[in-house]
Amino acid sequence: MAYAAVTSVMQKTEQILHADGHQFLHKNLQIKSLLEKCSFLQSLLDDCSSETTSQAVYSFEEQIMGAAYRAETIIDHFPSRPEREENRNSFARLISTIRNPTRAFRDYTSVWVGDQSFFGRLILAVLNLIPALKIHVLGLQYQDMQKLLQDIDSITEEVMKTKSILEDLLSRNLVHDGSVGLASSGKSTMVGFDDDSRKIKDQLTGSSSKLETVSIFGMGGIGKTTLARNVYEDPLITQKFDTRAWVTVSAQYHVKDILFGLLNSMKVLTDRTGGESDEELADLLYKRLKGWRYLIVMDDVWESKAWDCVKRSFPDDRNGSRVILTTRLLLVAVYPDSCSSLHQMRFLNENESWNLLRQRIFAEGYCHPKLEEIGNKIARNCLGLPLAIVVIAGLLSKVKKDTILGECCRKSCFLYMGAFPEDSEIPVSKLISLWAAEGFTEQSTAKCSEEVGEEYLQDLIDRSLILVCKRSSSGKIKTCSIHDLLRDLCVRQALSENFLHVAKSYTDLCQANETLCRLSVYPYVLFLPETLYTMRSMSLVQTLLCTGQLPKSISKLLNLETIVHHNWTFGQYPSLPQEIWTMPRLRHLYLTPNFLPDPPTAQINEENYVRLEHLQTLSEVRGFVCKEEVLERIPDLKKLEISYDPVSSPEGWLYYHLENLVNIQHLETLKLLVKDPPMSRDISPPVLAFPPKLKNLTLSGCRIPWEDMTIVGSLPNLEVLKLRNYAFQGAGWETIDGEFCELKFLLIEKTDLVQWTAERTHFPRLERLILKECFRLKEVPSGIGEIDTLNIIELVDCRYSVETSAKQIKEEQESFGNDTLEVRVNARRTFEDKFYTRILR
Numbered sequence: 080m081a082y083a084a085v086t087s088v089m090q091k092t093e094q095i096l097h098a099d100g101h102q103f104l105h106k107n108l109q110i111k112s113l114l115e116k117c118s119f120l121q122s123l124l125d126d127c128s129s130e131t132t133s134q135a136v137y138s139f140e141e142q143i144m145g146a147a148y149r150a151e152t153i154i155d156h157f158p159s160r161p162e163r164e165e166n167r168n169s170f171a172r173l174i175s176t177i178r179n180p181t182r183a184f185r186d187y188t189s190v191w192v193g194d195q196s197f198f199g200r201l202i203l204a205v206l207n208l209i210p211a212l213k214i215h216v217l218g219l220q221y222q223d224m225q226k227l228l229q230d231i232d233s234i235t236e237e238v239m240k241t242k243s244i245l246e247d248l249l250s251r252n253l254v255h256d257g258s259v260g261l262a263s264s265g266k267s268t269m270v271g272f273d274d275d276s277r278k279i280k281d282q283l284t285g286s287s288s289k290l291e292t293v294s295i296f297g298m299g300g301i302g303k304t305t306l307a308r309n310v311y312e313d314p315l316i317t318q319k320f321d322t323r324a325w326v327t328v329s330a331q332y333h334v335k336d337i338l339f340g341l342l343n344s345m346k347v348l349t350d351r352t353g354g355e356s357d358e359e360l361a362d363l364l365y366k367r368l369k370g371w372r373y374l375i376v377m378d379d380v381w382e383s384k385a386w387d388c389v390k391r392s393f394p395d396d397r398n399g400s401r402v403i404l405t406t407r408l409l410l411v412a413v414y415p416d417s418c419s420s421l422h423q424m425r426f427l428n429e430n431e432s433w434n435l436l437r438q439r440i441f442a443e444g445y446c447h448p449k450l451e452e453i454g455n456k457i458a459r460n461c462l463g464l465p466l467a468i469v470v471i472a473g474l475l476s477k478v479k480k481d482t483i484l485g486e487c488c489r490k491s492c493f494l495y496m497g498a499f500p501e502d503s504e505i506p507v508s509k510l511i512s513l514w515a516a517e518g519f520t521e522q523s524t525a526k527c528s529e530e531v532g533e534e535y536l537q538d539l540i541d542r543s544l545i546l547v548c549k550r551s552s553s554g555k556i557k558t559c560s561i562h563d564l565l566r567d568l569c570v571r572q573a574l575s576e577n578f579l580h581v582a583k584s585y586t587d588l589c590q591a592n593e594t595l596c597r598l599s600v601y602p603y604v605l606f607l608p609e610t611l612y613t614m615r616s617m618s619l620v621q622t623l624l625c626t627g628q629l630p631k632s633i634s635k636l637l638n639l640e641t642i643v644h645h646n647w648t649f650g651q652y653p654s655l656p657q658e659i660w661t662m663p664r665l666r667h668l669y670l671t672p673n674f675l676p677d678p679p680t681a682q683i684n685e686e687n688y689v690r691l692e693h694l695q696t697l698s699e700v701r702g703f704v705c706k707e708e709v710l711e712r713i714p715d716l717k718k719l720e721i722s723y724d725p726v727s728s729p730e731g732w733l734y735y736h737l738e739n740l741v742n743i744q745h746l747e748t749l750k751l752l753v754k755d756p757p758m759s760r761d762i763s764p765p766v767l768a769f770p771p772k773l774k775n776l777t778l779s780g781c782r783i784p785w786e787d788m789t790i791v792g793s794l795p796n797l798e799v800l801k802l803r804n805y806a807f808q809g810a811g812w813e814t815i816d817g818e819f820c821e822l823k824f825l826l827i828e829k830t831d832l833v834q835w836t837a838e839r840t841h842f843p844r845l846e847r848l849i850l851k852e853c854f855r856l857k858e859v860p861s862g863i864g865e866i867d868t869l870n871i872i873e874l875v876d877c878r879y880s881v882e883t884s885a886k887q888i889k890e891e892q893e894s895f896g897n898d899t900l901e902v903r904v905n906a907r908r909t910f911e912d913k914f915y916t917r918i919l920r
Contacts, residue, residue, distance in 0.1 A: 085147050086518045089117045113150060113224070116231045146231050151596070151619075270435040270465075272306050275422055279310050282420045283374065283401045284319050290395035294412035295405045297424030299564050300466030303405040304378055306424070310403070311376055320401075321371040329502035329563070330381040334388045338364055341375065341389075357388075364392040368400075376403045379502060379563070383414040390415070426463030433458040435465065439472030439543070466564060473542025491519045492535050493544055494578050496561045497569030498599040498624045498643075504548045504558040507536065509669065512696065512718075516641050516667045517622065573597075599624040634658035640693075641667040652701045660712065665694050672699035672722055678712050690714065698750070705739040716743050720750040723765075725757060725780070732765045741768035749773060753780030756805055775799040778806035785812040785832070792818030801826040810834060810855075814841040823847065823868075832856050839865035851875040857884075864888030864900065873903040 120143060275295075282293050295303045310316060311325060326340035338360040347367055355363070375393060380386065386404070393402060406412050412421055427435065436458045437446055446454070457475075461467040492514050499505050511532035514520045520531040536556070539545040544565060548558040561569070573579035579597040580587075598620050620636055624643040633639070639662060644655075653673055659665070660678035675697075678689075694713045698720035710716075719740075726732050740749070749769065764783040767790055769776070774796050785807050791800065792814070798821055813836040823844055828851035837860040845866050850856065850873070857880055859872065872885050882904050889902045 085117050085120050085143065086521060087147070087151065089114060090518065091151065112228055113231075116228065116235070117147075117150070119235060120231070143234060146227065146234060149227055149230075270427065270431050270438065272302060272424075275306055275424075276310055276313075279306070279403075279420075279422060280313060280315060283310070283316060283403075285399075288397045288399050290393060290397075290400050290402070291420070292402045292404060292415040293420045293422070294415070295403065295422045295424065296407065296409055296412040298464075299407055300464050300562070301424040301426070302465040303407075303424055305465070306422075307376055307378060307403055307405050311374070316374065319372070319399075320374040322368070323374045323376075325376040325378065327378045327502045327504075327560075328380045328385050330379075331501065332385060335360065337377075337385065337389055338392070341392075342367070361389065361392045364389075365394055368392070369394045370396060371400075372398045373400045374403070375401075376405075378405045380404055380406045380411055381408065383411050386411075386415050427465060427468070428463065429455070429459055432461055432463055432468055435468050436461075436472050439469055440476045466562060469543040470565070473544060476542065488519050488521075489535050489538060491517070491578070492532075493539055494569050494573040494576075495519070496545065497566055497573050497581055498579055498597065499561075499566075501563050501566055502560065504560055506558055507533075507556050510559070511536065512667075513641070513643065513669070516696070595620055597622040597624075600626075628653055629656055629659075631656045631658045634661045636662070638664060640664055641669075643669045644673065645671050660691065661689050663689055663691060663693070665691050667696040668694070669696065669698055670700065672701040674702060675700045677704070677706070677709060699752075702735070704734065705736040707736075707739055707742065710739055710742050713743075715745050717745055718748040719743070719746060720752075722752040722754055725753055725755070726763055726765070728763050732763060735765070737765050738768045741770050743770050745772060746770045747772055748775040750777040751779070751781065752777075753782075756780035756782060769794055771795055773797055777801040777803065779803040781806050782808045785809040788812065788814070789818065795820065797822055799824040801828075802830070803828045805829060805831065807832075812836070814838075816840050820844070825849070826851065828852055830856070835860050838862040839867075842866055844868050847871045847873070849873045849875070850877050850881065853877050853881065856881055859884045859888060861888060861891075864892055870899060871901050871903065873905070875905045 279293055279295070282291070295307055297303055311323065317323070322345055324341045324344040326337055326344060328337060334357050338357065341364055342360065345367060347363075373393075377386070377389075393400070402415070404412065404415060433451075433455050436454055437451075440446075440454075457471060458468060461471060495514065495517065496505075511520070511529055514532045514535070515528040520528045520535060526534070536545065536559070540547060540556075540559070544561070546560050546562065547556055548560050549556075551557050570579075570581045574581070577595070579599065580595050582598065582600045595617070596619055598617070600623075617636055619638050621638055622641040622643075623636070623639060624645075626645045629642075629644065633642075633656065642665070655670070655673050655675055657676045657679060659668075659675070690712050692715060694716055696718045697713065697716060698718060700719075700721050702723055703721040723735065737751075740746070751765075751767075753765075764781055764787075767781075767783070769790065771794065773794050776791065776794070776797060776799070778791075778801070780803075782805050786809070788807065791797070797819065800819075800822055801824075803826070808831055810831065810833040812832055812834075816838075819842050821844055822842055823846045825842070825845060825847070826849040828849075830853050832853060833855045834857060839862050842863070843866070845863075846868050847870060848859075848863060850859070852875065854877070856877065859881060861884070863869065863872070872888070874882055874885055885902045885904070889900055892900045
């Protein structure tokens with residue numbers, strides 16, 4: 080926490096120093112001094128390899144955080160260049176306003192009085208008052224900064240003094256350095272519920288042909304979801320049912336969310352799905368389930384009304400279909416069917432509690448008898464609640480490995496989970512990007528911030544603080560979530576530390592702390608009042624997570640740097656207010672998705688011309704028009720995600736000026752999506768040009784001819800290329816030398832490609848190749864297997880001839896002594912298997 084706060088201050092001070100200089104030398108000297116002192120504090124936080132340094136820093140963490148927040152507050156009140164220009168203009172207008180009437184009054188009265196000396200002295204006094212007032216205000220800022228610098232010196236001195244005392248005690252063996260080394264299992268373990276699992280599986284696979292409901296109920300954290308998930312993924316169950324679907328309902332739900340969740344779990348949604356009514360979605364679900372033996376899990380149901388809203392979508396074809404329902408409430412458990420099978424979760428006994436704790440900490444490793452005695456006491460204090468045991472085990476399993484630096488950053492990442500709605504599935508890529516934007520995952524010489532974020536996420540998963548929801552075919556985590564009890568803990572702790580405020584109502588917003596820096600208001604407050612953004616408590620907010628239509632007054636949040644806006648209006652795309660262009664501190668805009676209006680018309684030298692000089696992330700903008708005058712307002716953009724509807728003519732694409740993308744000189748990541756393109760080949764592809772610094776490119780639905788691949792292959796820094804949903808079209812693709820020189824990752828998903836010709840020299844640095852749903856492709860080019868750097872070929876739902884060619888490549892490489900190449904084949908088992916079997920042979 081302290082490390083993240085200090086890092087944030089350093090970033091802001093460096094921005095100020097690199098901007099056009101301030102008018103007063105002492106202010107620059109103060110800022111440089113602040114940067115030096117923060118750098119020293121950061122080095123202390125970095126140097127936590129010894130126990131003494133860790134304890135010394137930890138003792139003063141709260142003071143360090145407090146000083147960092149004060150520094151941010153002072154810095155945020157330093158005027159930016161546009162603000163300074165405006166201040167100077169306002170000052171000049173004020174002087175003119177005072178001088179002209181005063182002189183007129185002097186001239187007028189001189190006719191009657193004849194003596195101008197008195198009025199001359201009066202004018203001089205008034206005009207001298209304004210600069211004096213300005214100097215007084217700057218003096219107050221100077222005093223605040225001086226006091227802060229003195230306080231930082233005091234904190235640093237106390238930290239060093241405490242460190243010295245601890246080292247002295249350690250040298251005399253009065254304090255023991257080191258800690259118990261514990262191994263983390265990381266494996267999901269279910270203890271004490273074997274009988275429950277067996278009974279539920281018997282009920283699901285029993286001889287009864289009618290549709291039946293199995294209800295699992297018990298208090299929060301007792302293991303209902305874990306039990307249901309273990310049964311749901313049991314091989315016996317997956318083979319028994321033609322199709323399965325899982326949805327988490329939660330206390331606050333929308334019927335549309337439940338229906339969408341079930342359809343999405345069955346992988347039947349398309350880009351066009353979204354504008355349907357609840358009734359249309361319910362009908363679609365019914366038709367998808369009709370005639371199949373299905374298993375539905377409705378997890379975390381809080382009221383019977385949720386069941387009433389969706390039950391008509393579950394057809395009873397007398398084929399043994401089943402529904403599992405988990406809830407904390409007995410009345411909800413018995414509601415679907417009074418004769419349904421009920422499973423009440425019990426607490427673990429002491430022996431089971433200790434077994435669970437031991438397995439989570441030591442896995443199959445050795446446990447010292449002394450630790451076993453302590454462990455039994457810890458297990459007893461958890462009172463048989465599995466969630467408490469698992470969380471404690473996760474914390475204990477990391478006792479030795481973590482330093483105070485890692486702990487502070489991980490704590491910030493964990494508390495940030497409270498910003499997301501209860502029971503929501505969070506895309507991992509978005510989560511890690513937000514952590515990086517907040518400064519929680521500082522990059523090192525060995526790892527980029529994304530890699531550090533992935534490491535922190537895995538660590539929190541190993542501790543059972545974060546849950547894995549979905550993985551990719553390669554096993555990589557795609558989405559995650561947090562248990563609602565742990566989320567409540569995050570919300571409370573984040574509020575107590577003034578780290579994050581989660582508002583459930585307008586009243587909560589009115590009572591927010593005046594030094595609030597992060598605010599989450601969705602999904603509870605769907606429509607934010609215009610007056611919200613003028614509240615005093617909102618003046619220092621740097622991160623806003625929200626939903627609903629953003630009002631014009633959002634521009635009043637002068638310190639806002641990150642906006643995460645979720646669109647709950649399915650099938651409709653709201654538009655951001657034009658005032659978003661008047662917020663020069665913005666760094667990250669995460670949208671799902673929104674229209675972005677053009678900036679106000681103004682020339683560069685005009686007073687109201689504002690550039691978003693710090694904006695680095697813009698994702699996802701619908702129908703983004705890449706005009707030159709728009710792109711020059713975002714000169715430092717590094718990540719851009721844009722989406723469009725299909726266009727039937729070349730003239731249609733000209734409107735969007737996509738060829739101007741080449742002018743975004745700092746762009747490193749680009750995702751360009753054409754939503755739900757028609758199967759017709761008559762669709763016109765966009766005219767594209769890309770900037771040379773691009774490292775990561777995703778294209779979807781563009782239908783560009785393979786012959787035009789040179790526009791991508793010639794990019795000198797491209798490392799990751801993802802081609803989805805007919806990004807390119809045509810029967811043949813022949814790669815050439817001199818292209819894709821730095822490409823490490825290539826994904827081709829959904830294409831009409833039949834013949835692909837490639838040699839080892841065409842992708843000299845390729846490490847991973849993924850082919851997904853390439854139903855027409857005949858084989859993997861043999862030359863691909865000869866690439867020295869290639870580690871993985873992954874095939875998902877491809878023809879058997881493609882699988883055969885990949886396996887032949889592997890066998891050939893093994894005959895040459897290359898054992899590093901791995902071939903993964905994944906034919907996903909869904910209720911559409913019969914269809915796939917027909918078309919893949």
